[in-house]
Amino acid sequence: LSLGIFAVSPHLARMPSDDQMRGIFIHKNSLGWYASLMVLLATAVLFDSTLGLRRTAFALLSAGVVCLVASGSMTAIIATISAYCLIGFYSILQRTPGMSRIVIVLLFVQMSVGLLILLHEFLVPFLEALGKDATLTGRVPLWELVDRQIADHLVLGFGYQAFWTEANPEAWVIWSKIQWMAPHAHNGFRDTMLSFGIIGMSLFVLILLRAVRQGAVLQCRDPQYGWLWLNVFTIMILVMNLTESIFFVQNDAIFILFTTAIIMFSLYAPVVSTRPGPPSRRSLCSTAAELQIR
Incomplete structure (x- = not known):
């Protein structure tokens, strides 16, 4: 649909401030999010040869890449x-x-932490060297001001979606300093802290860690049901929330899919963990030897 409206009316499909494409969405970032999901979905269909939809998946993959x-x-x-x-x-x-598997997981976690440290230390100098916006389109100064507000209401926060409202004077303090009315913190984890404080954030992190563990267990023990894609989707949303705010957004399709994935993990992981696994090679050999003796 975004490509269609771009072909019919290019000026409507572009952002008013620049030439970047927004398609049928209000903002280019929303188009990017859904194009990213389209790329993942089309890749999943391409991997599954039993569906017989390779041509359709390739067409959707191409459209997703172009929009992305x-x-x-x-x-x-x-x-x-x-x-x-x-x-x-x-x-x-x-x-x-x-x-x-433990070694693989530890290596992956160490690489992820190392990458985050490198980004924290060298991303701004790297962007400055390239002549890009070192503030990440105003996010860095916004995060500094948001962190101060989080520290002032650390335990319980301001309440669900109570901070970024015109009735909140603390929001006006931030808006006046950054000179634009940010609709959110452009970081899902910071917005969760603003809404629920450290208590709510701790519960949320526990749910996320449990979901990631359950998803990995399902992928290792029951891979034929496509748990790979729900695992990848879940972590991908966590990555998106590093610079965008998707957690706990009302009537948002992406967050609904995210919570659905977590619920699926919690429903099926206990069933798979109690299911008896295939017999080991040693037990099979012992059974064969007993049969021969008899």
Whole structure:
């Protein structure tokens, strides 16, 4: 649809402030998010040869890539790159037996933490060297002001979606300093802290960690049901929330899909964990030897 409206009316499909594409959405970032999801969905269909929809998947994949690049949303592009890295990680994890999985997980966690540290230390100088916006389109000064508000209401926060409202004087303090009315903190984790404080954030983090663990268990023990894609989708949304705010957004399709994935993990992980696994090679040999003796 975004490509269609771009072909029919290009001026409506572009952002008013620049030439980047927004398609049928209000903002280019929204187009980038859904294009990223389209790329993941089309890749999943391409992987599944039983559906017989390879041509359709390839067409949707091409459309998703075009919209992703045309939107210029760096958040969506980074999330898409992360998704393909996660496809490789979960595929290796599923094929790795026994205790070797722990080593793979630890290596992946260390690499992720190291990458975040590198981005924190060198991203701004790197952007300045390239002549890009080192403030990430105003996000860095916004985050500094938001962190101060989080510290002032650390325990319980301001209440659900109570901060970014015109009735809140603390929001006006931030808006007056950054000279634009930010609709949110452009970081889902910070907005969660603003809404629910450290108590609510702690519960949310526990739910996320449990969902990631359950999803990995399902992928390793029951991969034939396509748990790979829900795992990749879940982590991809976490990556998106590093520079955008999607958590707990009302009537938002992406957050609904995200919570649905977490619910699916919680429903099926206990069933799979109690299911008896296939007999080991040693038990099969013992059974064969007993039969021969008899």
